[in-house]
Amino acid sequence: MTTSPQADTQPSAFNLQPPPLAAYVHIPWCVRKCPYCDFNSHVSDNGLPEAAYIDALIADLDQDLNLMAEYAGQQRELTSIFFGGGTPSLFSAASLARLLDAMASRLTFAGDIEITLEANPGTFEQAKFADYRRAGINRLSIGIQSFNARHLKALGRIHDDREALAAVDMARRAGFDNLNLDLMHGLPGQTETDALADIEQAIALGPEHQSWYQLTLEPNTLFYSQPPQLPEEDILWSIQEAGQARLAEAGLQQYEVSAYARADRQARHNLNYWQYGDFIGIGAGAHGKLTRPDGHIERYWKTRLPKDYLNPDNAFCAGRKPLGADDLPFDFLMNALRLQDGVPSHWYSQRTGQSLDSIASQLDNAVERGLLEPWQQQLRPTARGHLFLNDLLEGFL
Structure with missing residues (x-):
């Protein structure tokens, strides 16, 4: 939904409180573009401009800090950092450490800050894992997708x-005690x-966290233009039910659509996203969200193509979208309602600046349709x- 940022469409700042603050760092290069991937990723044909990209990320961060000055952002501790991609594990630990040092000199890190790196099997060795751990990264998300060689080939991995199993072993040996495994x-x-x-x-393998999600055919991917033969709906449903039950039995409880821990x-x-926290986003194609004490909430995004992002004349920010009062119900709920337990009702007013009563009729309708629990608490x-989440969210457009 697109709205004008005129004063009469802005939130009222009803009971607004600054939400937690996180940071996302996008590293856009991969060894190969997977046929199902619609993320902003690009094949690294001519080597990685690692030093130049870290320089650009630091300059991008400084621009975001200027923007945050409007939002009183510096007073909040940074609760998490996530290196996503692409394949961030293509970068050296020394380069990531240089960026983390720059961030720590500009922002206050929470004492228990979570710093996650996405890594793919086959893009590192054990010594590199140990270096990441020494650099301050304390959580790894390993993109395995499948342990079946035939399926990995079909996915273009x-x-x-064998490399998938070795990656987990190397991570443990390097001292990582917080691992996510990505499976499709x-x-x-x-x-x-x-x-x-x-x-x-x-x-x-005993992961602390498991991401398990169904392959979907996204626009602008090879699989979308040349669709493979996927399992029938009844098989997909059986897989979903049996897999969820087995993960729960193993102590990995579902807390979001595709997340188990x-x-x-x-x-x-990720909880910060779903709970409508704020986050700065640096890197090619990264997105951010910031909240100002007067109730002004804004999403913004960065220059997408790496060659443009690295252009010394680049201003980094490619667009900004203030969220009007009509945008906020859907924007908040499309995140919060992904969670199995949802969120406390009073967070809506604290994090959007709107009274929850302003959407009471839509909430009541969702309850009557059997899609939402009574919403007062x-x-x-x-x-x-959960099964028909899109239908539930349509009531708030």
């Missing part, structure tokens, strides 16, 4: 099943037995609401 299901030619075998192998090991950075979907 550059690693095999509903893969070309995948059976329920295949999918559950992936789940069993992941469980055997052991007790107190939920991804803090907690904004939480029913089991049916």
Whole structure:
């Protein structure tokens, strides 16, 4: 939804409180572009401009800090940092440490800050993992996707099943005690037995966090223009039900649409998104969100192409969108209602500046349709609401 940033469409700053602050860092290069990937990633044909990109990230950060001055952002501690991509593990630990040092000199890190690096098997060795840990990175998200060699080939992955297992072992040896494993299901030619075998192998590795999501055919991907043969709907449903039950049995509780975790090991950075926290975004194509004490909330995004982002004349920020009062219900709820337990109802007013009563009729309608639990204390979907989340959210457009 697009709204004009005129004064009469702005939130009222009703009971507004500054939400937590996080930072996202995008590193856009990959060894190969996967046919299902719609992220801002680019093949690194001619080597990585590592030093120049870190310089650009620091300059980008400084511009964001100037923007944050309007939002009283410096008074908040940084609760998490997430290096995403692309394949951030293509960069050296020394380069990432230089950026982290620059961030620490400009922002206050929380004492228990979570710093996550996305890594792909086959793009590192054990010594590199240990260097990442020494640099201050304390959480790894390893993009395995499947332990089945045939399915990995169909997905265009550059690693095999043996490298996936070795990556987890190397991470543990390097001292990482907070690991997420990324797995996909509903893969070309995948059976329920295949999918559950992936789940069993992941469980055997003992991750603290498990991302498990269904392959979807996204626009602007090779799979979208040349669709592979995917499992039938009844097989997908059986995989989903059986996989969720097995993960729960293994102590990995679902807390979001595709996220499962052991007790107190939920991804803090992703929780901040879903709980409508603020975040700065630096790097090619990164997005950010900031809240000002007067109720002004704004989303912004950065120059997408690496060659343009590295242009010394680049201003980094490619666009800014103030969120008007009509935007906020959907913008808030499309994040909060992804969570199994939702969020406390009073967070709506604290983090949007609007009274929850302003959307009471839509909430009541969702309750009547069996998609939302009674909402006075907690904004939480029913089991049916989780299954038909898009239908639930349409009521707030």
